[in-house]
Amino acid sequence: MPEGHIVHRLARELSTTFAGQRVGVSSPQGRFSAESELLDGRTCLGAEAIGKHLFTRFESPPFPLVHIHLGLIGKLRIDRPGTGEVQSAQTLRLLLRTDTARAELRGPQWCRLVAEDERDRVLQQSGPDPLRSDADSEQAWSKVRRSQRSIGALLMDQGIFAGVGNIFRAEVLFRQAISPFVAGSLLRRPAFEALWADLVELMGQALLTGRIDTVSRQHSPEVMGRAAREDPHGGEVYVYRRAGQPCLVCENPISLREMHGRNLYWCAQCQVGPS
DNA sequence: CCTCTATGGCGAA
DNA sequence: TCGCCCTAGAGGC
Numbered sequence: 001m002p003e004g005h006i007v008h009r010l011a012r013e014l015s016t017t018f019a020g021q022r023v024g025v026s027s028p029q030g031r032f033s034a035e036s037e038l039l040d041g042r043t044c045l046g047a048e049a050i051g052k053h054l055f056t057r058f059e060s061p062p063f064p065l066v067h068i069h070l071g072l073i074g075k076l077r078i079d080r081p082g083t084g085e086v087q088s089a090q091t092l093r094l095l096l097r098t099d100t101a102r103a104e105l106r107g108p109q110w111c112r113l114v115a116e117d118e119r120d121r122v123l124q125q126s127g128p129d130p131l132r133s134d135a136d137s138e139q140a141w142s143k144v145r146r147s148q149r150s151i152g153a154l155l156m157d158q159g160i161f162a163g164v165g166n167i168f169r170a171e172v173l174f175r176q177a178i179s180p181f182v183a184g185s186l187l188r189r190p191a192f193e194a195l196w197a198d199l200v201e202l203m204g205q206a207l208l209t210g211r212i213d214t215v216s217r218q219h220s221p222e223v224m225g226r227a228a229r230e231d232p233h234g235g236e237v238y239v240y241r242r243a244g245q246p247c248l249v250c251e252n253p254i255s256l257r258e259m260h261g262r263n264l265y266w267c268a269q270c271q272v273g274p275s
Numbered sequence: 276c277c278t279c280t281a282t283g284g285c286g287a288a
Numbered sequence: 289t290c291g292c293c294c295t296a297g298a299g300g301c
C-alpha cells in the first residue's frame with residue numbers, strides 16, 4: 001500500500017540487505033518462475049526507486065532489472081528468515097533469499113524482468129519525484145501552468161508529480177489551503193513553489209519515519225490531541241479519511257467526493273481558490 | 276461464509 | 289468513465 005516514500009524505503013532496504021550478495025530467487029506462486037530461474041544465485045547490485053516504480057538490479061545481462069510496481073494492494077516485506085509468520089505460498093510472487101535475509105513480494109501490479117531501456121523509459125516518462133535529488137520541479141510547473149485540469153487531478157498524474165498518491169495529494173492541498181478543483185493554469189507561481197516545497201518536506205519526512213504525518217506541530221495541545229487519535233492508516237493527518245469529522249482547524253466537516261475513481265478529501269472552508 | 280475496501284494504473288468503450 | 293487486475297483485513301450474517 002505504497003506512496004512514493006514506501007517505495008524509496010524499500011529500495012534503500014533492498015540495497016542495504018542484498019547488494020553485493022548472491023541471492024536465491026524464486027517464485028513459489030509460479031507466476032515469476034521463468035524469470036526467477038534466470039536470476040537465481042546471481043549477485044544483486046542494489047535497488048532504485050523512481051516515483052512508485054522499484055528497480056532491483058542483478059548481475060544478469062541482458063535483463064538485469066526486476067521492475068516492480070506494487071499498485072494499490074501489493075506488499076514487499078523484508079525480514080530475517082523465520083521471523084515473519086508463515087503466509088501462503090499461493091500468493092508469493094517473488095522470494096529473495098540469503099542466509100540472513102528474505103524479501104517477500106505479494107500482490108504486485110507488476111513484477112517483470114526488464115532491460116536497462118525500460119528503466120530509462122520510466123525515468124523519462126515520470127515527472128519530477130520530490131524524493132529524488134535529480135528532481136527538476138520546473139518540469140512539473142511547465143505542465144501545471146498550461147493545464148486546464150484540476151490541481152487535484154494533476155497531483156495524481158505520475159507524469160507530473162512522481163510518487164505522489166492519494167494521501168499526499170489530500171494533505172498537501174489542505175496544508176497549502178488550495179482547493180482541489182482549481183485549474184492548474186490558475187495557480188500562481190509562488191503557490192506552486194510552496195506546494196512543491198511542501199511535498200519535498202512531507203515526503204522526505206515520511207521517507208524517514210515510514211508514516212505519513214502532516215499535522216503541523218504549531219497547533220494547540222487540544223488540536224494535537226485530536227490529531228493523534230487513532231487513525232486508520234497509521235499517521236496523523238488533516239483530511240485523509242476524515243470525511244464528516246470536524247476540520248482540525250475550522251471545525252467544519254471534512255468533505256468527500258469521488259474523483260477519477262479515488263476518494264478525494266478536503267475542507268471546503270479552509271481550502272479556497274488560487275492564491 | 277460473504278461483501279467491502281484500500282496509499283494504482285491499465286485498457287476497452 | 290467503467291471494469292478489471294492483484295491481496296489482505298475488517299465487518300456483517
